[in-house]
Amino acid sequence: MMKLCALPRVRLANLPTPLQEAPNLSKALGGPRILVKRDDLTGLAFGGNKTRKLEFLMANALREGADVVVTGAGFQSNWCTQAAAAARRLGMRCVLIKRGPVDGYDPEEYDGNHLLHFLMGAEIRVATRGNIRRVYEETMEELREKGHHPYLLSAAGSTPPGVMGYVNALLELLSQAVEMGVKIDYLIHASGSGGTMAGLILGAKALNTGIKVIGAAVSPGRERMTKSVVELVNESAEYLGLDLKVGEDEVTIYDEYAGPGYGVITDEKAEAVKLAAETEGLFLDPVYTGTSMAALIGLIREGFFKKDDTVVFLHTGGSAALFPYKAPLKAYGLGRPMPWRKPPWSG
Numbered sequence: 653m654m655k656l657c658a659l660p661r662v663r664l665a666n667l668p669t670p671l672q673e674a675p676n677l678s679k680a681l682g683g684p685r686i687l688v689k690r691d692d693l694t695g696l697a698f699g700g701n702k703t704r705k706l707e708f709l710m711a712n713a714l715r716e717g718a719d720v721v722v723t724g725a726g727f728q729s730n731w732c733t734q735a736a737a738a739a740r741r742l743g744m745r746c747v748l749i750k751r752g753p754v755d756g757y758d759p760e761e762y763d764g765n766h767l768l769h770f771l772m773g774a775e776i777r778v779a780t781r782g783n784i785r786r787v788y789e790e791t792m793e794e795l796r797e798k799g800h801h802p803y804l805l806s807a808a809g810s811t812p813p814g815v816m817g818y819v820n821a822l823l824e825l826l827s828q829a830v831e832m833g834v835k836i837d838y839l840i841h842a843s844g845s846g847g848t849m850a851g852l853i854l855g856a857k858a859l860n861t862g863i864k865v866i867g868a869a870v871s872p873g874r875e876r877m878t879k880s881v882v883e884l885v886n887e888s889a890e891y892l893g894l895d896l897k898v899g900e901d902e903v904t905i906y907d908e909y910a911g912p913g914y915g916v917i918t919d920e921k922a923e924a925v926k927l928a929a930e931t932e933g934l935f936l937d938p939v940y941t942g943t944s945m946a947a948l949i950g951l952i953r954e955g956f957f958k959k960d961d962t963v964v965f966l967h968t969g970g971s972a973a974l975f976p977y978k979a980p981l982k983a984y985g986l987g988r989p990m991p992w993r994k995p996p997w998s999g
């Protein structure tokens with residue numbers, strides 16, 4: 653772990669993020685003690701897990717003399733918001749290559765993260781799934797030809813340097829738990845690319861904490877995701893100079909709460925968003941934290957936890973992704989059928 657402090661890092665987050673009790677939520681569910689680790693309060697743009705990854709990733713971009721960051725993900729991506737905000741804070745331009753339903757997709761109304769990308773002056777290129785690779789290649793070539801030094805950030809920042817952000821978060825969480833005199837049994841969070849999970853597992857194992865990390869997958873495909881988390885933990889351990897390896901049996905992922913696809917809103921996700929808001933004034937979104945809260949609720953209802961367990965719910969951010977779901981959430985709250993479940997912006 654000594655090496656972690658020696659890695660290049662640029663400060664972007666307000667740390668430590670709070671670790672708060674959620675007694676009303678716990679009571680409403682008849683569940684274990686629930687603590688919320690508020691990584692939605694990292695302080696960059698609207699906060700979120702990507703700030704921690706970007707502290708390590710952007711330090712490398714700066715070292716390489718980059719003046720433009722190139723990255724991308726889904727049309728309403730939180731990652732794109734955080735990456736563009738980090739680039740702007742560090743005086744760089746940002747090109748976002750986003751997946752949309754058609755090439756060049758440009759909706760009438762700008763909402764959620766897309767509005768934030770636009771306000772930050774990110775150069776937005778939207779392509780369908782099959783064309784994305786070509787757009788990346790053309791963008792990098794075009795920028796180099798114009799004399800720029802573009803830095804490519806892989807989607808979600810899930811490479812060993814990015815993973816370091818969550819090894820560090822685990823250290824932070826542990827010291828807060830010691831200070832509060834709590835022993836954490838489980839740590840549950842939303843898992844997409846698996847970088848957050850890889851960092852948490854690596855930190856928990858390296859420090860022999862006994863904390864069981866649970867990932868709630870935001871799209872179906874538990875097996876594929878398990879394999880990629882194992883790979884990422886092992887690569888990251890090597891990057892840190894740790895003699896440590898994990899196997900698939902050490903990675904716990906539930907994909908039952910994802911629904912039929914990424915970003916598709918289900919009754920369970922809507923219930924989770926509503927319940928967190930009603931009990932704790934805590935805002936989630938139907939893509940990520942709504943899924944991990946649905947998993948927490950589901951696991952409590954099926955008796956997975958013991959009454960005296962302590963479960964930490966990692967709030968990974970994504971608040972800006974809440975608003976584009978206003979129509980189905982209104983309908984759910986009023987007990988009416990949702991007008992749509994698969995978002996019109998999804999690619």
Ligand SMILES: Cc1ncc(COP(=O)(O)O)c(C=O)c1O
Pocket residue numbers: 700701730731808810842843844845846847848849940941968969970
């Ligand atoms: C709010 C939120 N939570 C969780 C995740 C998942 O993180 P990871 O890609 O590291 O699995 C993301 C990734 O986009 C996110 O935006």
